[in-house]
Amino acid sequence: MSKDVKISKGANIKLKGIADKLHTNTFIPTEIVLKPSDFPTLTPKLSVKVGDKVKAGSPLFFNKENERILFTSPVSGEVIEINRGEKRKILGVKVKADTETQYESFVKADPLTLSKEDILDNLLKSGVWPFFRQRPYDVIANPSDTPKAIHITALDTNPLAPDYGFIAHGKNTIFQTGLNALTKLTAGKVHLNINGNLNADEVFTSSKNVQLNKIEGPHPAGNVGVQIHHIDPINKGDVVWTLKALDVLTIGKLFIEGKFDASRSVAFVGSKVKKPSYIKTILGANISNIINGNVEEGGRYISGNPLTGTQIAEDGYLGFYDYQLTVIPEGGNNQFFGWMTPGFDKFSLSGTFFSKLMPNKEYDLNTNTNGEERAFVVSGEYEKVFPFDIYPVYLIKSILVNDIEAMENLGIYEVAPEDFALCEYACTSKNPVQQYIRDGLNVLKKEMA
Amino acid sequence: MKVLDDMMQKLKPKADGKFPLAYTVWDGMYTFLFVPGHTNKNGVHIKDGIDLKRTMVMVIIALIPALLFGIYNVGHQHFLAVGNVLQDAHVCEMFWDKFIFGALKVLPLIIVSYGVGLGIEFVFAAFNKHSIQEGFLVSGMLIPLIVPVDVPLWMVAVATIFAVIIGKEVFGGTGMNIVNVALTARAFLFFAYPTKMSGDEVWVSTTLEEGQQLVDGFSGATPLAKAVEGGTEALNNMNASVMESFIGFIPGSIGETSTLAIGLGALLLLITGIASWRIMLSTIVGGYVMAMLFNLWGANPFMELSPIHQLVIGGFAFGAVFMATDPVTGSQTNTGKYIYGFLIGVFAIMIRVFNPAYPEGMMLAILFMNIMAPLIDHYVVEANIKRRLKRVSVNA
Numbered sequence: 001m002s003k004d005v006k007i008s009k010g011a012n013i014k015l016k017g018i019a020d021k022l023h024t025n026t027f028i029p030t031e032i033v034l035k036p037s038d039f040p041t042l043t044p045k046l047s048v049k050v051g052d053k054v055k056a057g058s059p060l061f062f063n064k065e066n067e068r069i070l071f072t073s074p075v076s077g078e079v080i081e082i083n084r085g086e087k088r089k090i091l092g093v094k095v096k097a098d099t100e101t102q103y104e105s106f107v108k109a110d111p112l113t114l115s116k117e118d119i120l121d122n123l124l125k126s127g128v129w130p131f132f133r134q135r136p137y138d139v140i141a142n143p144s145d146t147p148k149a150i151h152i153t154a155l156d157t158n159p160l161a162p163d164y165g166f167i168a169h170g171k172n173t174i175f176q177t178g179l180n181a182l183t184k185l186t187a188g189k190v191h192l193n194i195n196g197n198l199n200a201d202e203v204f205t206s207s208k209n210v211q212l213n214k215i216e217g218p219h220p221a222g223n224v225g226v227q228i229h230h231i232d233p234i235n236k237g238d239v240v241w242t243l244k245a246l247d248v249l250t251i252g253k254l255f256i257e258g259k260f261d262a263s264r265s266v267a268f269v270g271s272k273v274k275k276p277s278y279i280k281t282i283l284g285a286n287i288s289n290i291i292n293g294n295v296e297e298g299g300r301y302i303s304g305n306p307l308t309g310t311q312i313a314e315d316g317y318l319g320f321y322d323y324q325l326t327v328i329p330e331g332g333n334n335q336f337f338g339w340m341t342p343g344f345d346k347f348s349l350s351g352t353f354f355s356k357l358m359p360n361k362e363y364d365l366n367t368n369t370n371g372e373e374r375a376f377v378v379s380g381e382y383e384k385v386f387p388f389d390i391y392p393v394y395l396i397k398s399i400l401v402n403d404i405e406a407m408e409n410l411g412i413y414e415v416a417p418e419d420f421a422l423c424e425y426a427c428t429s430k431n432p433v434q435q436y437i438r439d440g441l442n443v444l445k446k447e448m449a
Numbered sequence: 450m451k452v453l454d455d456m457m458q459k460l461k462p463k464a465d466g467k468f469p470l471a472y473t474v475w476d477g478m479y480t481f482l483f484v485p486g487h488t489n490k491n492g493v494h495i496k497d498g499i500d501l502k503r504t505m506v507m508v509i510i511a512l513i514p515a516l517l518f519g520i521y522n523v524g525h526q527h528f529l530a531v532g533n534v535l536q537d538a539h540v541c542e543m544f545w546d547k548f549i550f551g552a553l554k555v556l557p558l559i560i561v562s563y564g565v566g567l568g569i570e571f572v573f574a575a576f577n578k579h580s581i582q583e584g585f586l587v588s589g590m591l592i593p594l595i596v597p598v599d600v601p602l603w604m605v606a607v608a609t610i611f612a613v614i615i616g617k618e619v620f621g622g623t624g625m626n627i628v629n630v631a632l633t634a635r636a637f638l639f640f641a642y643p644t645k646m647s648g649d650e651v652w653v654s655t656t657l658e659e660g661q662q663l664v665d666g667f668s669g670a671t672p673l674a675k676a677v678e679g680g681t682e683a684l685n686n687m688n689a690s691v692m693e694s695f696i697g698f699i700p701g702s703i704g705e706t707s708t709l710a711i712g713l714g715a716l717l718l719l720i721t722g723i724a725s726w727r728i729m730l731s732t733i734v735g736g737y738v739m740a741m742l743f744n745l746w747g748a749n750p751f752m753e754l755s756p757i758h759q760l761v762i763g764g765f766a767f768g769a770v771f772m773a774t775d776p777v778t779g780s781q782t783n784t785g786k787y788i789y790g791f792l793i794g795v796f797a798i799m800i801r802v803f804n805p806a807y808p809e810g811m812m813l814a815i816l817f818m819n820i821m822a823p824l825i826d827h828y829v830v831e832a833n834i835k836r837r838l839k840r841v842s843v844n845a
Contacts, residue, residue, distance in 0.1 A: 013495070159495075235841045306494040328495065331488045334454055338484030339502035346498030351721040352507055353498055367488040371500020372480065374582055375624030378504060379776040380725060383783060389837065393781060394830050409834045424493045428504055429624075434492045 004196065005230040007217025009387040011349055011422060013159040015306065015328070016271040016362045021166050023265065024277040029285035032075050033083075033092040033317040034060055038310075039130060041139050041442055044071070044090050052079045057104030057126055057260035060093045068143055072127025074262030074283040076102040092317070108258030111181035119181050123251070126260045130320065131247035135225065135240045137445045138416035147241040149188040149232055152179075154204045154245035155195040155215060157222030158305035158421075160276075162267035162323050164245045165201025167278065171249060172203050178252030183209045186241070193227040204245065220387065225419045229388050234414045246323055266318065270306075270327040271364045272299035281318070287325060288315040299327040300367050307421035308434070331368030338370065346370070349385065349426045374429040382433075385422040388414065392423055396433060399440030404447055407440055416441075454483060464578075473575040480580065505586040507723045511714035512590050512771065516555075518710035519703040523551035523598050526653040526700055532664040536688060540698060554654055555703055558593035561602045565609045566592075573618050584623030584630070584777075585613065591631035591771060594704025595764065595812075596638065597651040604642055608634040628819040629778045632812055639812070647808065649674060652700035671700045672762040673801065673808040680750025681758065694761040705767040708760075715770040724774035727786040732769040735794020736760050743802055751802055759798055768797065768811035778819040782829040789825055793818045 036044040043064040048054060055076040063069040073095050081094040107114070107122045114122075120143050123129045134141040141147070154164050168175055182190045189211045194200035196216035205212065213231055215221050224242040234240055246264065253261045262283040269276045272295050279290060287301060291314060302309040303319040306326055310319055318325065335341070343353030347363040355361060382392040390411035398406035417434035424433035457479050462471040479485075481502075489496060524547025528534045534542050566589045574581050592609060616633035617626040639646045649670040655663060672689040684690060689699045697707025705711075718724035740756035747753050760766065773779060773793050780789035793814045800810030807813060 015495075233837075233840055235837075300494065302494055309494065311490070311494065326494075332486040334483040334486045336453075336483055339500055339506065343498055348498045350497070350499045350504075350723070352503055352723065365495040367494050368484075369487045369489055369496050370498050371484060371496075371502065372487065372580060374501045375622065377501060377584070377624045377777055378723075379779070379781045380783065380786075389833065391782060391830055391833060409837075410830070411837060421493055425495065426497050428497075428499050428501055430496065430500065432492050 002211055003213045003231050005193075005213060005215050005217075005221075005227065006196075007215065007221040007226065007230070007387045009383070010157075010218040010220055010385050011426075012157065012218045013307075013347060013365075013425070014360070014362045015159045016364045017269050017273055017276045017328075018160055018362075019162065019267040019269045019276045019278055021163065022277055023280060024275065026280040027285065027290050029075075029097060029282055029289070031080075031094055031096055031286045031317075032073075032282060032284035033094045033286070034071055034073070034284050035092045035317065035319065036061065036071075036090050037092075038320040039071075039140055040438060041137070041445060046082065046090065046093070048079045048093070050079055050082060053077070054079060054095060055102045055104045056262065057106065059127065060095070061090065063140070066142065068124050069129055069140060070124060070127050071130060072104075072260055074260070076100075103259035103261075106254060106258050106260070109255060111177060111184060111255050114181075114184070116184045119184050122254065123181070126254050128251055128254050128260060131243055131250065133242050135228065135234050135242065135416065136413035137441045138225075138418075139441075139445065141241045142239075145239045147186045147188070148234075148238045149191060149228075150182050150186050150241045150243065151191045151193060151224050151228050151231070152182075152210075152243045152245050152248060153193050153222055153224040153227060154200065155193070155197075155222040156244075156305075156323075157219035158307055158324075159219075160267070160269040160324065160326055161222070161305055162265070162278070165195070165204065167246060167265040167323070168203045168249060169201050170203065171252075172206060174249055174252035174256060175203055175245075176207060176252070177255050178248035178250075179207055179210055181251055181255055182243075182248070189232075191227075191231060192245070193224070193231070197221075217387070220385075220419060220422060223416075223419050225414060225416050226387050229414055236408060236413060238413070244321070244323070264323060266322070267324045268294070269324065270299065270302075272296045272327040272329060283318065283320060285318050286315060287312065287318060290325065291327070295327050298330055300330040302326040302328070306365075307425060308418045329364065329366040331366035333368070335368070335370075349381070349422075350428070369430050371428075371430055373431065376429050376431065378428045381426050381428065382420075382423040385426055386419070388419070390414065392420065395440075396431075396436050399436050399443075402443065404444060407444060412437075412440055412444060457482065469578065470571065470575040473571050473581065477571065477574075477581040501583045502586075504723055505583045507721050508587045508718065508771070509590055511717040511723075512587075512594065512704070514710035514713040515594060515704040515707060515767065516590070518697060518707040519594060519705075520551035520555045521548050522698060522706055523554050523654060523703060524548055525551075525698055527551075527655070530653050530655055530663055530667050530669065531657065531661045550654075554598050555593060557602055558596065558600075558605055558703075559590065561605050562592040562609055563589040565606045566613050569610060569613045569618070573622065577622070579622075582623035584617070584626075588612070588630040588634075592634050595631060595635050595702050595767065597646065598654045598703055599651050599656075600638065600642075600645050604638060604645060605634075608637045608641075611637045624777055626777055628816055629772055629775050632772055632816055632819075635812055636816060639809070652702075669700060671808070673701075676754055676758075676762065677751050677805040677808065680753050681755065682750070684754075684758065684762070689762065691755070691758050691761060694758065699762070701762075702764060702767075705764040708766040711766045711770050718770065718774070724770070725776070725779070725786050727783060728774045728779055728790040729769055731787045731790030732773050732794045732797075733760060735791035736765055736769070736798050737794070738791075739795045739798040743798065751805075759801075763801065764809055764811040765797055768815055769794070772811075772815050773818075775819075778822065780822045780825050780829075782826050785822070785825040785829045788829075789818055789822050792821070 044061040059070040075097040083091040132141040196214035304322040395410040612634035740759040743752040796814035
């Protein structure tokens, strides 16, 4: 049985610099960093110290609250630095890569022949586990839960997002092996949610042992939270695990080759990139040799997409979950009577800019906030881009006043910060909506623990 | 513009210096001239071009047709009253005389309203150490448009002070108020100085120069007052038929008379999406339905007035377009907006017809529904919670 979902609320933000569908280059980084900050609410504990030799798949740190969850090195080499911030908080573990990668070996077997425990064990030990995220709270899944379902999103509708079908094309066996491992982990179904706007790649449509759902509509249709809400909504007490389709490839490779292969394709995009295209690199890679000579001056580097990604320095490192490196112009210029300009070059979800007349135009947006933070005034603008049967403003207000019962009733278990990214984009009063939701989820997680 | 920017930066007073008000004023001026180049640090890296200033300015632009028409109509009504032009002369006769007379009457009201209101906003902003919020930009324009032309300036000042402090600042400023600020000012005037806000004498400027006198049979009454007495016939006799009222050369508050000019503003608000079409539509539907019910009842001539005629006289159109749609005081949920608007329309016509002592039912209806809006939203949200809880039992 499959389900067709049509989403009408939302908006695609069309930016300049989308990737051409070809792989231009392979960048083997000399250094990688694994950042605990990529994992919300994680308290890391180190397993290594500076000078230790590690292989790809050797643990660098683990979750203090659940010691089975390991974070392993994507490359082999030597731990050369442990970055700490205030109160000795661990910011990153830096590994200098060998020229030839050596891998820890893990169980190599067809997951259909393995037991649930063996599969879990293999995923946890290899460091592939953190790819599994759970709703509620949008954090790394707890391996001792049995989820109601596992949802995999095979489309990314964020601005400048990579085409998952292009990256996964032809890797049918690897993808199917990954899916097979997942089917053992849930009592319910594994849902593969594919693109209904265009023809989804054959690697997704030919998948077996899963329920294929077609998702149609503008962003945030690609957000797994939106898909879950329309396919099989989460109620209080339910746990659902989520993955990106590209993460399934890493799982598949683990069971076929018996190693943690952290290489991945990344969309190198944005108006400041000279030739936007796909590149091959490794999770946590240093971006300095990627951008070297390939970008124009004055850009902001974002690991991820412009809505939910993280700003990184020009010698920063790609995030754990990110298959996209975006470079867009940095703002910062004061705009003379900026609130009165006709606005041919600004994309707005309101109708107050002439750019509304050009629906297919691609924009070159910079990082200006285009206004100051204000009290909440305009009503109805979040609802236009929020395809949930949830009242977003009431949910946010319940979080701001820390009313846990209201948060539960208003649907906080179903949402993640990324689902509010468009609301934050559209907000006339420039409120940090994603941060509000993250705070609310953290409060609730603490309260329920 | 670099020169101006540098000059402003040079003048910048210290934020925590001896004169916090000086900084607030500077900040208000500076952010008016330049949208500061703040960039996003966390969360989304790109943001929509719109901000609160632009939103508010759109509403002011939408008010311009009603304002210009109001100014002209003030002159027009005056010259009719003193007999310089005749009722059946072309409306454009003595165009500039009318316009200049109107401007001289209306501009002082606008200046007082903005001066007093913004003054209070600046003081409160300095006191609370936050930047000026743009809410009063619209309120300051609305207040002059919803008062009779001959209201004394000091009354406007007092009403503005009352509205901004008691109506808004005590609740925490822009975005936090319970009732519409401009309507609070009007309600204050209405109940504190009824002789200047109601009756037949206040709607047309009748300041006479030497040698002038009012024409025979001049009454100055608004169509609303006439309709109470004589229904459709009385309106047609005073040149306020449906079409004439729609165009708007009738006595009334400055900005409210021309449904046509208000309609132009409404069009802009709807195209830009600034005002809620749900509220506007349901308010008009509510008023229409109620007027139709009164038609069926037909106990007096006012009840027999056709629904369309009800909607084009008095402040109904102005209220539906510019007051009911205030996003802060109106209903926040989409379902709630339909109910909220519909009830405003119903109550406005009901108050008008049942209680001729309060001919301006629209003001009271909106203020009442402002207070009821959170209740409506509460039940809409509760319904959503119940619906979502039901999913559990369906699945189980």
